[in-house]
Amino acid sequence: MTVLFGILFYAAFLLLVVGLFSKIRQYARTPAPLKIPTTPAPVTKTGVVWRLITEVVFFNSLWKSNKWIWIFGWIFHFALLLAFFRHLRYVIPNDWFIYPLVNNWLILTAGQYAGWAMLFGLAGLFARRLLVDRVRYISSPSDFAMLLLIMGIALTGVLVSFVFKDAGAIVELKDFVIGLLTLNWQPVPDNGLIITHLSLVLVLMVIFPISKLLHAPGVFFSPSRNQVDNPREQRHVAPWARKLESGN
């Protein structure tokens, strides 16, 4: 079991990193030949940074668009962030100086209850997908499956930290994770919920770079959001378009 999980985690991690890296490289290298910011748009780079921050942190456009999706979506993502912070304690050795920064009451409590918030947000999104005719129309089975997958991760997490507590298994889990990181394998904790949690996370890692989850890095590359509105002041020409000019 440990060997299997060890290998799977290395493989999944490799796929995640290589996959994400190659997609990000692709986005960065593909030229944007025309200035297409959705206007009104910022006229300076600083303005663009602020625009992206409001999109990523506050989901600004979504707020304008649909309050229900905003509420469910924002709660889910914010809770995900809190849960992420809570999980940092698994990858930071206890004797590191930053360990107290992640292993304290605030981070741990917020991250723990965030599990419920995640479930709430995801359930809302799932319900919309099922109940709003327009959203149902545009949903593929994989859209539901992805929600279920993340709900499964959140649910097993919530169960193991609120209902079926197993402090021993949590310590073993940390040893297992640190073992993976330090190439000094330790046994996977013998806990069904944790095993399920880990398995679902493996799936999530693998599908991340080959699915719509690419919206996470992708939003930063969206020309309608990341371009400065200055076409009259600065000439903007893509390399492939430059070649057309020499043809004249």
Next chain:
Amino acid sequence: MADFETPELKEYQIIPKYKDGTMTGSMPFISRAPFNEPLGYPDELVDNWKEKAIEKMGELQSKYRSVQVYLDICVKCGACTDKCHYYLGTQDPKNMPVARQDLFRQVYRRYFTFAGKFFGKLGIPGFVGAKELDKEILDDWYSYFHQCSECRRCSVYCPYGIDTAEITMAAREVLATVGMGQKYSNEIIGKVFKIGNNLGLPEPALADTLEGLEEEVEEDTGVAVKYPLDVKGADILLVTPSADFFAEPHVDGLIGYGKVFHEAGVSWTVSSYASEAANFGMFIGSYENMRRVAMRIREAALELGVKRIVFGECGHAWRVAYSFLNTLAGPFDFLDPKYPVPQHICEFTYDLIQKNALKLDKSENDHMTLTFHDSCNVARASRMGSEPGGQFKIPREVIKAVCNNFVDMEADTIGEGTYCCGGGGGLLTDDLMEVRVKGAMPRMQALKNVVEHNGVTHMAAICAICKSQFTKVMPYYGFTMDQVVSVHQLVSEAIILTKGLPDEKAEEAADESDAAEAE
């Protein structure tokens, strides 16, 4: 009037339930010989269209970051599903922006993503929203990518800024490449290449028209306002949509530009070679054709030796001018660097108003109560002035400077949330009447509200397509076609000409302005 039902206008905009297939049959005439060859496209559907289409998709993904990123990152959240005027007007679910994109995205997923290939091999590509390209899909593309006016309303509301216009342009480019281009757009682009404008007005016809305008204005005002053509050494090259040369209410706008230039004391000219502001190359998603059309403006500016370029009232033309002209046909270092290149006629007039350089009598427009339709391409794809949002402020300030009665429509139907007129993006053709009428519904509904509650009588616009579209579709909704006006038509009515007057009148005008100053 036609074999379809005009949507009923409600008190406020409701989000309708979708009805499958209401617009399935809607498609414009397919472009055939001789319209395709000048643009570099085959005359009819090529035999190996499937391979060609997929190859072209790959090429576009590698040339346009927008296409590559937008095809990948949509999470199907549904935020855009109620934002498209064509969905609201037709209830066809494939007119929801995400569903329209998905017609293209499903093929992208099948041939270009691991998930699509993998589940495709398992025989269940649909699990991940992937689909094999077949003729039915190609026809769907042709139909539904010609039910998008590339207005970008969806991109305002998308959490990632996904712009369906980018996908529509890509899809149309793929379609044209395999021999399924749209006749209306291709024929028009051909006319620009051959004659210089969308309407195919040759130089003598233009000269005649402009001369006619001079006579008309002189008769009307007693002042010899010039409407010059191909004048070398003029300060300003005016590039305006060719509809301005004869269609109503467009031409009244052109008369207004002439009066403004006259009062500004600048010399200007129209070019018969670049007698078109519109650039349908954008509609069909073809960078090359868009560039060829744009280059004519550069060539004309060089040939005539002008110092500035000013664009007349046109929506997508202003997008191409403001956002793309420098890219496509720049650099414009041979023009006077004191002025932005290009300038919008509204910016020009607004500057004069700011400087108090125009004598205006607002009461000339007192018989009207105005509202303003923000043209989609001006609103969401360009700017006027130096501040973001100037594209909303400047035309309104111009209108308010020449009219006493102005009321805005509901906030979420103007500004960045403005509804397209329903005829943009290459859809302004009689073979698409149904989608045009239905797509106009949200704008008509907002207009009806201000007509009923605020006594609005007229709607001003700054786009040739908007104006033509509204004159055509407004009667379907119980309005009259003359309720659409050009912004510079209003300016034209209010402006008091003070220069080049016959002697007596000059004295009178001088007295009047003294009196005005004394007040």
